[in-house]
Amino acid sequence: MEKYIDKGLSDWMQQDGPESDVVLSSRVRLARNIKGLPFAPLMTDKATKQLIDQARNAMNQQYLQELGSFELLKLKDISPLDRKILVEKHLISPKLDSEYMQTAVVLKDDEAANVMLNEEDHMRIQCIFPGFQLRTSYDLANQIDDSLEATIDYAFDEKLGYLTSCLTNVGTGLRASVMVHIPALVITGQVKRLLSAIQRVGLAVRGYYGEGSEAVGNLFQISNQITLGYSEDEILENLEDVIKQVIEHERDARKHVLAHMKINIEDKIYRSLGILLYARAISGQEAMERISDVRLGIDLGMLKGISANILKELMVITGPGYLQKLANRELSSDEWDSKRAKIIRERLANIQIDK
Amino acid sequence: MDCQECKKRPAAVHLTKIINNKKSEMHLCEQCAKEKGDVSANFSFHDLLSGLLNYDNNKTNVFEQKQCQQCGMTFQQFYKVGKLGCADCYQYFGEQLDHILRKVQGKLGHTGKIPKRIAGDISVKRQISQLRQQLQNSIYEERFEEAAAFRDQIKALEKQLEQ
Numbered sequence: 327m328e329k330y331i332d333k334g335l336s337d338w339m340q341q342d343g344p345e346s347d348v349v350l351s352s353r354v355r356l357a358r359n360i361k362g363l364p365f366a367p368l369m370t371d372k373a374t375k376q377l378i379d380q381a382r383n384a385m386n387q388q389y390l391q392e393l394g395s396f397e398l399l400k401l402k403d404i405s406p407l408d409r410k411i412l413v414e415k416h417l418i419s420p421k422l423d424s425e426y427m428q429t430a431v432v433l434k435d436d437e438a439a440n441v442m443l444n445e446e447d448h449m450r451i452q453c454i455f456p457g458f459q460l461r462t463s464y465d466l467a468n469q470i471d472d473s474l475e476a477t478i479d480y481a482f483d484e485k486l487g488y489l490t491s492c493l494t495n496v497g498t499g500l501r502a503s504v505m506v507h508i509p510a511l512v513i514t515g516q517v518k519r520l521l522s523a524i525q526r527v528g529l530a531v532r533g534y535y536g537e538g539s540e541a542v543g544n545l546f547q548i549s550n551q552i553t554l555g556y557s558e559d560e561i562l563e564n565l566e567d568v569i570k571q572v573i574e575h576e577r578d579a580r581k582h583v584l585a586h587m588k589i590n591i592e593d594k595i596y597r598s599l600g601i602l603l604y605a606r607a608i609s610g611q612e613a614m615e616r617i618s619d620v621r622l623g624i625d626l627g628m629l630k631g632i633s634a635n636i637l638k639e640l641m642v643i644t645g646p647g648y649l650q651k652l653a654n655r656e657l658s659s660d661e662w663d664s665k666r667a668k669i670i671r672e673r674l675a676n677i678q679i680d681k
Numbered sequence: 682m683d684c685q686e687c688k689k690r691p692a693a694v695h696l697t698k699i700i701n702n703k704k705s706e707m708h709l710c711e712q713c714a715k716e717k718g719d720v721s722a723n724f725s726f727h728d729l730l731s732g733l734l735n736y737d738n739n740k741t742n743v744f745e746q747k748q749c750q751q752c753g754m755t756f757q758q759f760y761k762v763g764k765l766g767c768a769d770c771y772q773y774f775g776e777q778l779d780h781i782l783r784k785v786q787g788k789l790g791h792t793g794k795i796p797k798r799i800a801g802d803i804s805v806k807r808q809i810s811q812l813r814q815q816l817q818n819s820i821y822e823e824r825f826e827e828a829a830a831f832r833d834q835i836k837a838l839e840k841q842l843e844q
Binding site for chain 1: 683687689690708754762767781785793794795796797803806
């Protein structure tokens with residue numbers, strides 16, 4: 327367990343991927359249920375035990391071990407603070423944490439994949455990769471799915487595909503989602519039009535914190551909504567085509583901003599950098615907004631000496647759980663903000679301004 | 682983003698209030714939002730379900746009496762919770778679920794991945810239904826030799842299924 331907590335940054339946060347000037351990460355989730363066990367609303371202790379036993383048995387398959395090293399952890403054996411950090415690292419969902427007495431997670435040691443047990447569905451296979459790598463992410467999830475299915479009988483129907491507790495996931499059970507950083511589209515006022523166009527072609531757009539949340543720090547998650555009636559390949563292709571357009575539009579908008587709004591954009595970026603370098607207390611929301619500006623400054627070549635992955639890193643290590651872990655004690659609300667400011671100052675210490 | 686009230690949990694409810702032309706924004710976690718009491722913190726899929734079902738009041742009453750013989754969930758419970766009780770609910774609530782599924786998903790008919798161990802039969806069935814379509818087309822276009830070939834292929838596959 328400790329290795330997942332001590333290692334603050336997963337590979338997807340530290341590494342670049344294709345098109346990572348706009349796409350921060352690509353995530354894929356497959357929802358699966360076991361034949362013969364009740365779904366979440368009627369789940370019993372006995373069925374929970376069966377589910378975890380079957381998952382443990384499936385993990386011992388050679389095929390799964392060939393994909394990497396996996397570990398099964400029951401959430402009730404993990405401290406509340408460590409669980410909070412797993413949520414902040416996107417390794418488990420808030421829902422899995424909130425029902426910790428009955429849930430478990432299978433973690434891959436490089437943190438590129440996990441399988442949540444007894445979430446809304448019996449199994450939720452999730453993979454996350456840096457940059458625009460939906461296919462890589464799906465391929466790994468698909469391989470994990472194949473290896474689990476070698477010993478587990480899934481609830482599957484010829485007409486409706488994989489059966490899920492909620493009708494919004496039935497069929498492929500596939501939710502593919504891409505996190506994009508599009509500050510120039512926000513600055514040039516094009517973002518609303520673009521996002522409503524995206525929704526018209528059957529995709530969902532959410533803020534960084536998922537369903538129902540607003541966009542913070544110019545980060546948006548774009549994902550498929552329909553899971554039935556289209557093949558996995560069609561779903562991924564549709565999302566990829568749209569993301570490619572988002573990438574092009576954002577790059578065009580950045581060029582436009584540099585050509586026509588240079589002084590405004592420089593002012594915005596340097597002001598934000600100033601605040602991050604000198605603030606002694608900063609809220610989570612303001613931090614995200616300022617870091618987004620700094621990240622744009624790095625992408626536009628105005629700021630040097632620091633990795634562009636700073637945005638992904640700081641999103642996680644300035645979270646309440648992680649800050650508390652670093653402090654090794656309970657923190658008051660003022661202390662959160664001052665700890666956060668301190669970590670950001672330290673991480674930005676080597677930044678250079680391109681004059 | 683952290684909750685403005687407790688500053689600990691992540692904000693999940695985002696409120697914009699406009700009173701006398703003054704706009705104020707609030708970002709709260711679910712717990713604090715509930716405690717504040719002036720907001721429905723849990724609007725989600727299941728809240729939409731009853732709306733989706735209200736297309737015919739008489740039919741809704743019939744639906745409500747349906748029950749899954751495997752897990753015992755009633756249709757009324759289903760649209761209160763928004764989640765099904767087990768895989769067999771799909772069978773027992775069949776027609777009614779299809780109606781909602783068409784609204785939620787757009788179209789029915791899984792065309793994606795099939796678990797490998799049961800893939801054999803299902804892919805044969807998929808093949809048969811494709812061939813039937815081709816058979817229909819060739820009869821319609823009076824290409825009878827081609828139709829006979831499709832018919833034979835269908836028969837062979839059906840035999841394969843029986844074995």
